[in-house]
Amino acid sequence: MQGYSKDGTDRTNMTKADIDVVAPDIIEKLDRVKGCRHHFPLLRQRVNGKALVYLDNAATSQKPQIVIDSMMRYYQEENSNIHRGVHYLSERATQAYEAVRSKVQHFLNAASRREIVFVRGTTEAINLVANSYGRNHVEKGDEVIISGMEHHSNIVPWQILCQETGAKLRVIPINDDGEILMDEYERLLTERTKMVALVHVSNALGTINSVKQMIGLAHERGVPVLIDGAQAVPHMRVDVSDLDCDFYAISSHKVFGPTGVGVLYGKEKHLEAMPPYQGGGDMIKSVTFEKTIYNDLPYKFEAGTPNIGGGIGFGAAIDYVNNMDMGAVAAYERDLLEYATENISSIKGVQIIGTAKEKASVLSFVIDGIHAHDIGTILDSEGIAVRTGHHCAQPVMQRFGIPATARASFAFYNTKEEIDALVSGVHKVIEVLG
Amino acid sequence: MPALRELYQEIILDHNKSPRNYRKIEDANRKVEGYNPLCGDHYTVYVKYENDVIKDISFDGAGCAISKASGSVMTSMLKGKTREEAEQLFAEFHKLVKGELNPEENMDHLGRLAAFSGVSEFPARVKCASLAWHTMYAALNNKETTVSTE
Numbered sequence: 001m002q003g004y005s006k007d008g009t010d011r012t013n014m015t016k017a018d019i020d021v022v023a024p025d026i027i028e029k030l031d032r033v034k035g036c037r038h039h040f041p042l043l044r045q046r047v048n049g050k051a052l053v054y055l056d057n058a059a060t061s062q063k064p065q066i067v068i069d070s071m072m073r074y075y076q077e078e079n080s081n082i083h084r085g086v087h088y089l090s091e092r093a094t095q096a097y098e099a100v101r102s103k104v105q106h107f108l109n110a111a112s113r114r115e116i117v118f119v120r121g122t123t124e125a126i127n128l129v130a131n132s133y134g135r136n137h138v139e140k141g142d143e144v145i146i147s148g149m150e151h152h153s154n155i156v157p158w159q160i161l162c163q164e165t166g167a168k169l170r171v172i173p174i175n176d177d178g179e180i181l182m183d184e185y186e187r188l189l190t191e192r193t194k195m196v197a198l199v200h201v202s203n204a205l206g207t208i209n210s211v212k213q214m215i216g217l218a219h220e221r222g223v224p225v226l227i228d229g230a231q232a233v234p235h236m237r238v239d240v241s242d243l244d245c246d247f248y249a250i251s252s253h254k255v256f257g258p259t260g261v262g263v264l265y266g267k268e269k270h271l272e273a274m275p276p277y278q279g280g281g282d283m284i285k286s287v288t289f290e291k292t293i294y295n296d297l298p299y300k301f302e303a304g305t306p307n308i309g310g311g312i313g314f315g316a317a318i319d320y321v322n323n324m325d326m327g328a329v330a331a332y333e334r335d336l337l338e339y340a341t342e343n344i345s346s347i348k349g350v351q352i353i354g355t356a357k358e359k360a361s362v363l364s365f366v367i368d369g370i371h372a373h374d375i376g377t378i379l380d381s382e383g384i385a386v387r388t389g390h391h392c393a394q395p396v397m398q399r400f401g402i403p404a405t406a407r408a409s410f411a412f413y414n415t416k417e418e419i420d421a422l423v424s425g426v427h428k429v430i431e432v433l434g
Numbered sequence: 435m436p437a438l439r440e441l442y443q444e445i446i447l448d449h450n451k452s453p454r455n456y457r458k459i460e461d462a463n464r465k466v467e468g469y470n471p472l473c474g475d476h477y478t479v480y481v482k483y484e485n486d487v488i489k490d491i492s493f494d495g496a497g498c499a500i501s502k503a504s505g506s507v508m509t510s511m512l513k514g515k516t517r518e519e520a521e522q523l524f525a526e527f528h529k530l531v532k533g534e535l536n537p538e539e540n541m542d543h544l545g546r547l548a549a550f551s552g553v554s555e556f557p558a559r560v561k562c563a564s565l566a567w568h569t570m571y572a573a574l575n576n577k578e579t580t581v582s583t584e
């Protein structure tokens with residue numbers, strides 16, 4: 001079960017900063033990563049009489065104190081509606097909110113603020129593209145390509161689009177390790193392909209896909225690519241300019257920010273040409289009953305009062321992540337994953353699902369004769385939070401012929417001691433139900 | 435731990451390991467699939483229902499220990515019962531797993547069902563425990579051919 005790279009130097013999606021990790025001061029760097037744990041107040045609590053072991057980070061991450069504080073401060077001192085008041089508070093709130101847009105732009109290395117659209121999360125970002133870009137470019141007989149390891153949010157919007165237009169959804173198969181079959185992908189790319197939508201890091205399997213290469217292949221045929229980056233941003237630096245993707249979707253809550261906020265990055269040339277997704281306040285320049293003139297980018301896609309407080313919290317989360325050495329984070333998480341993989345897979349009757357060479361810190365597993373739901377309940381009684389079920393990726397479960405998995409997903413604030421607790425928890429599951 | 439022992443009582447562990455009536459009934463006149471989309475539990479309940487009596491009842495499929503044990507205990511209790519009796523037991527079972535029925539005071543008629551009282555401490559598992567029952571209910575009432583907990 002050695003399905004991950006050990007030294008990190010061959011990870012295609014890693015930036016130079018990540019590669020620098022292999023420096024001699026690594027121990028100190030890793031200690032600094034681990035030292036961040038105390039920034040997360042929730043992690044101090046006890047559950048069922050045991051110290052909480054939170055291993056459900058792929059579902060949502062915990063929030064550092066500065067994120068919580070930033071939102072409280074916003075509501076205590078700045079709360080006001082944005083873009084529409086001349087008064088002091090409205091100005092202040094608008095500035096704070098718009099400053100977050102610039103933070104996101106730099107966080108993703110987008111070319112312009114105009115390419116950063118605030119949405120509710122990854123799901124809404126993908127729906128926006130499927131509805132606005134999709135309906136204008138996809139017709140009967142066309143094809144949309146996705147992979148066999150997509151989250152439902154990167155399947156269903158395209159399925160709806162295909163049903164409505166008469167286009168076909170094509171799925172790139174994956175191998176037994178949970179890796180995309182590149183030859184199959186190339187075979188599927190044809191003149192009928194109008195869109196490719198791919199997950200950067202799989203939430204169910206942990207696989208890190210070679211999206212840059214896949215984007216290049218699509219572009220050779222003039223096909224735009226949307227990347228679902230929900231699970232990528234918590235683990236690695238993402239550079240949309242370097243990837244050259246057409247769209248990139250993320251959720252704040254997976255990257256230590258609050259729920260209810262996310263971002264759609266889109267290349268300006270696409271966003272400019274796309275019709276609005278929703279109508280309402282803020283997305284217009286002028287309205288008469290005869291005609292409405294839409295606002296400029298990115299506001300054209302931001303109808304209604306947004307989640308201002310959430311946006312402010314997201315900004316604080318980005319500041320927090322920017323202060324971390326993401327290379328060290330990647331190395332630390334790789335070490336955790338390696339330790340967990342070794343110790344969990346050596347338990348008799350346990351099988352790891354998702355053994356790709358390039359993996360983020362997600363460990364899905366099944367135990368012979370024991371349903372994931374029972375695993376989850378028994379681990380919970382030990383204070384250990386894991387996700388059990390199909391992880392909103394039912395086709396992945398079907399691919400592996402299993403109803404569900406238990407999934408432990410790690411963040412940089414998790415420790416080897418917590419993995420030891422997970423290992424004893426799994427032994428206990430087998431003791432109770434085996 | 436006490437709560438966990440209450441949930442996974444010996445009866446439940448036993449019925450999970452060796453489920454009773456875990457088979458198809460070839461000449462069943464009622465057959466309904468039950469599905470819990472949240473966790474993927476999936477069972478089929480077969481009933482031979484004649485003259486308002488459950489002549490035979492069985493189930494097969496896959497799911498967690500709680501749902502499988504529940505199907506096993508349910509089928510072993512319902513054989514020979516009328517529809518009204520079966521529905522009466524279902525109503526009691528439902529109250530039991532939701533913590534609305536004291537098992538001690540109702541031991542006489544609950545019988546082995548009392549083993550499911552621990553489920554009430556685990557709200558996320560109530561659906562697991564009730565899946566087979568909902569499916570049986572649909573079968574007796576000649577409802578849809580598939581029921582879902584969602």
Ligand SMILES: Cc1ncc(COP(=O)(O)O)c(C=O)c1O
Pocket residue numbers: 058059120121122123124151153154199201202203228230231251392
């Ligand atoms: C890979 C992936 N894509 C998309 C989503 C959807 O994100 P959200 O629910 O925040 O819209 C998730 C979250 O579970 C995910 O893991």
